[in-house]
Amino acid sequence: FRSGALVTDFTLVRAGSLHKANGGFLVLRAEDLLQHPNAWEGLLRALRANSLRIEDGAETPDAAIRTKGINPEPLKLDLKVVLIGTEDLYEALVLNEDRFAKLFRIKAQMAERMDRNAAGVRFYLSVIARIAEESGLRPFDRTALAWLVDLGSHLCEDQRRLSLKFPLLREQMIEGDALAGMEGAEIVTGDIMERSYAARTYRANLVEEIFMEEYDREMIKVCTSGSAIGQVNGLSVTGYGDFEFGLPHRISCTVGVGHEGIIDLEREAELGGPIHTKAMMILKSYLTNLFARKKPLVLAGSLYFEQSYAGIEGDSASGAELVALLSALADVPVRLDLAFTGAVSHSGQIMAVGGVTRKIEGFFKVCARHGLTGSQGVIIPHDNVDHLMLSPDVLQAVEKGQFAIYAVRSIEEALTLLTGLPVGRRRKDDTFTPGSLYDMVDRRLERLGDYAQNSFRRTRKG
Template sequence: ELARTRPTPDDWCYVFNFTQPDRPQALRLPAGRGRALVADMRRLLEAVQRQLPRVFESDAYTKQRDHILNELQRRRGEMLAALEQRARAEGFALQAVPGGLLLIPLLHGQPLSDEALAALPPEIRRRIDQRRQHLEEEVRAVLKELRNLERTAHERLHDLDRQAVLSVVGDLIEDLVERYRDLPAVVRYLEAVREDLLQTWPQLRLPAEEPAMAPLGLHFWQRERVLRRYQVNLIVDNAEVQGAPVVMEIHPSYANLIGYVEREVVLGVPVTDFTLIRAGALHRANGGYLVLTAEDVLRQPGAWDGLKRTLRTNQITIEEVSDLFGLIGIVPRGLRPEPIPLEAKIILVGAPLTFYLYWLDPDFRELFKVRADFALTMDRTPENERAYAQFAAMLCQKENLLPFDCTALAALVEHGSRLAEDQRKLSTHFGALADVMREADYWARQERVATVSRVHVRRALEEKIYRSNLIEERIQELIARGIILVDVSGAVVGQVNGLAVSTLADLTFGRPTRITATIGAGREGVIDIEREVRLGGPIHSKGVLILGGFLVDRFAQDKPLTLHARLVFEQSYEEVEGDSASSAELYALLSRLADVPIRQGLAVTGSVNQRGEVQAIGGVNEKIEGFFAACKAKGLTGDQGVIIPASNVDNLMLNEEVVDAVAQGRFHIYPVRTIEEGISLLTGLPAGRRLPDGTFEPETVFWRVDRRLRELARSLRAVAREEREGEGN
């Protein structure tokens, strides 16, 4: 929208430089007039080629030319006749030879041969030589006068030809000069064209047929080369542009950014000229905006350096690619077009990591001073929901998709919230939405219906998952067959179903995993087996250490925490990372300490802090759907469900099957804020409040945990006492 309000930038073209042929001249014209100049020069050449033969074939031109030539011939004849008469009088004859005129001595009117001349008496030969010397001086004088006469005639013919050409070219050029009077650079170029045409016009009159002795194609190439001198290479044409251009270069190589000069092969030799100069993206975006993908610029050799050089100088300089790689002298030197001023905004779009990589370059910090972060989501407001509908309508019109009814649009909006993982947000990843729309259109056409409905959008989403979820299905099969041990019914002490998320390319899915805890007397504290074998990431290890902090805060205020506990993800053979299972690990540990069984029909996700507050996690929808699939495979009982952090409720955007199961009471979702709420749901017992005397309410989970910790402390002290007594004995 901003670009539309800005003025349309000028056209740019390259023309022949008559003073420096290897440096083509750049001309700047208002938008649309570059195209007009191209047409005007084309018509000029056509008119010159059409009218020149008429002028040179006209009676007036022929009469003047014949007059000059006849006068030259007459004067030459008179001078040679007078010289011939003078030579005869001196006993010599004149003979024309390639080098000039030769004096041949005569005897009785007959030429003397060299032998006859040598046989003459010396005195006679001496007199003949004297007369020859005098005559040779006269011959040289006559020849000099003849050359002056021919030069004068040639100059008169040249002036005649010049006037003839000027009678054609002058008026045509003058009309163009008047048309482009407001553009001084163009006027100077047109005047240079006029002067050059007065010199090169004979080549424009080359015969139409190839000379018999000329190499094949040489004649036509020579004529074409002359004609090209007067063409206009319009490299930027903004005649149809409204406002400032916005250019997106999908392949930002050096040549595509800066421009390049093509070569063509003539008679086996690569040649080039200014008409083969090609514009780059910077030329097309000049006066507007150029959008580049930052990663693509880095991948192209020389592209980043070329872009920086252009921005530093504010000039677009087309250079030979060979020069950039030090191949000077190896590749023939080409043209050096005149640089064009740059007046464009360059926008680099990329991931944050790419920005930090660019930031290491001091030039980047100097040249790109404005940074803008783009959100991947937007608020789910009525206005933005309408914007979703407008996007859908635009795509339908652009790609000729079937119309989407209100149910289909509602499904798209819901999918947008699903992608954003937030009920109050919508995803701005419109490419993913467009893919869903195209596939929904396909399924609607398969059913031969006139509009796309919610059913088709849902099928598109399901089919997309089906094409990618082979591994997910395999995992669910292993769970159903009991190969991967996951209980979805009953109750077990020290065992809980945690939830993990796996990402494979464009598919993210959740799956349950068994977490178990064991305890004993000792001072080692809580040991994470995953960390011990280096399968636990740093964030996961941090979450386990927080469990120790929770136990100290709740149960070690009046006694030391003497505990040796081990936690493990059963049947886990890959790295475990993240703290979303820390609450599940804590529930397993509390269950083992309290010796209270945990309902296996419930799965748990959520991180926890040292104060026992359950914190939000990611992938909540995939985790719930993954456990639902496991319960469905092993049989839904109506008592199964998932415990999630209460702060994740706004992130729930579940698929319709899970939503229906929850609505029918066959599956449940329990949001909790604290560990106390969660342990009560899992065990059926209250967690227990701390009483004024520091103990917990009797027969509660925390009362049992506290009692067990005291027992472990007493047993550890007893063992230590026995060891000391044994050492004393």
């Protein structure tokens, strides 16, 4: 203000981001840019006109209350604009903003992981060294560097990959350095990094500890020893915020006479998602292909997760559900000291699932609290072996023979482990090997069909 009036001159002209980046590159986050419609429209106008203008940045649309400022001569625009955003945001802009595809013609996708090979490890170590130097951290010895490389694989749950989420790596390095300082160590070691990671987990795993207390008090019924008919221990992953952990669940099945088929109680209660429902349909397809080639599949069965009060999604429990169903049909007990995770195809193949490391660690924690017997373990898909990045306590228990991890390729392998019986093979006359598990299932299905048919005849006569 000057004498009650608004005045301006050329010394008050300020360059914007486009002016400062002219002749080079301007990198913007698309989400932040779209939160300011005027900025988005101004960017598109500048790119289309290929010129830079000083514009009034006032947000109000009422021009009557704005004072006209200096309007310098436009400058020629010569720069590259790079927008950073998610795939969903890109698709939304392509579909809803016609000018976007014309002005931003090059799309590049950024990977979140890289190969874990000699060249990849060298690059990873160079980044670790730069982070340590920029953050003023203590030196990291060979064991600490090896631990950080393993952490990169742990973050992406793949032994053959390294995570490129370096901010997470930097946070863990800073915590390790802080712990080393508290202990008076001049060098950060692998043991210090492991203890700092355990402390970080302890600060975030309160919900997991509450669940574990429920298992200890047997409020959540999961047995880690013995056997039962129509029951199997399945595994799931639960997340709270950015912390995920695995939990075992009892999956049960009951079978009787009827024409209802296999009923998914989770779906009936509107707790099962579409992928879980699809997995249940695959189970029906598997049974039909194996046991109903020359006879109808007549039964009434129910499959459900016990003590499940939230939504269930995914197909990683379909293998365990099939085991529970076949156990109920054959009247054969299933081992409860083993937990099973894996998706099953209509041909009986066990396919890879997500979160296998957390699932194994979750069942191990419950077994350790109940007491390790040496016979406990987890059955996982063979395709998930490369995804295992287990904690030191699980690895130590496996090395001592206190806990086992079995990798299977087919449902037949899992059934043999869980029941101790040979599964059997289909013969030319469409029967199965006598005394095998499949033979017991086939005979039970025949009896159920006969019971249903006799009941129908009695009803008609009555």
